[in-house]
């Protein structure tokens with residue numbers, strides 16, 4: 001029988017721990033779902049596709065079972081080197097996974113991208129389940145035909161199908177319980193109070209990147225990056241955080257900065273508010289906007305925030 005690190009596992013029961021890889025097309029709500037399952041925001045969310053760039057782990061426990069969710073970039077046809085790195089991150093996550101959770105958008109059903117994804121997952125013959133997300137935006141009368149459609153290839157495709165709304169929380173508890181029950185016996189890999197293993201400086205940079213996407217939408221390319229520069233705890237307990245927002249072209253710099261610096265101030269203000277909630281202290285955030293040419297095809301662009309396995 002496996003032993004848990006001290007504090008892990010409830011009531012002395014045999015502990016379990018495992019990885020669940022979350023895969024799906026861009027924008028189906030994978031990161032929102034991870035946040036809903038964890039109960040905290042660990043992965044950033046935006047209305048535009050390809051928000052998640054690397055694997056992001058979200059951790060939760062039910063009873064004696066710890067579940068490590070691996071949020072991944074949306075699976076798409078690669079066009080640039082950044083895409084290929086993102087794709088490798090998505091598919092690579094399946095190698096370590098005890099279970100795969102495929103996510104599709106209820107409004108789209110099994111469209112072309114979903115179909116291709118499901119075929120690839122099936123070919124791997126790993127235990128997989130399906131979450132049909134965003135059921136809140138679908139007419140209830142369409143749900144039954146939708147289940148029939150998604151399970152059309154026979155019961156062997158997915159062990160279970162869940163209809164969920166990561167936004168409203170509908171169906172999330174069932175999915176949590178199910179994922180926890182399927183974890184293999186073994187010690188917990190992370191401390192009980194840990195909800196992600198992303199280092200704080202990177203989480204902070206992601207919060208700013210989320211604001212860039214939320215406020216500028218398609219005005220800046222999705223390759224726009226935010227990089228941590230400095231991180232300092234001050235004597236009064238406040239955090240002093242410096243970050244650089246990298247855009248691809250000189251012409252995009254004024255878009256991020258805005259007239260009289262208005263846009264950048266807005267981005268900084270909102271990010272700061274979120275960071276203060278996240279870290280529970282006062283935050284002083286300093287943002288610089290810089291241009292990095294050839295970003296999308298330069299390796300440097302994404303290797304800096306690649307997270308190693310624990």
Ligand SMILES: Nc1nc2c(ncn2[C@@H]2O[C@H](COP(=O)(O)OP(=O)(O)OP(=O)(O)O)[C@@H](O)[C@H]2O)c(=O)[nH]1
Pocket residue numbers: 024025026027028029030031032033044045046047048049050051052053072073074075133134135136137164165166167168
């Ligand atoms: N109505 C509704 N919207 C949702 C739901 N889940 C996510 N969304 C929205 O869908 C959009 C994309 O959500 P994300 O969680 O960033 O999607 P993702 O699959 O992680 O996207 P990528 O990281 O780009 O692959 C955001 O605007 C979310 O607010 C849901 O259950 N219902």
Ligand SMILES: [Mg+2]
Pocket residue numbers: 030031032043044045051052071072073074
């Ligand atoms: Mg995402």
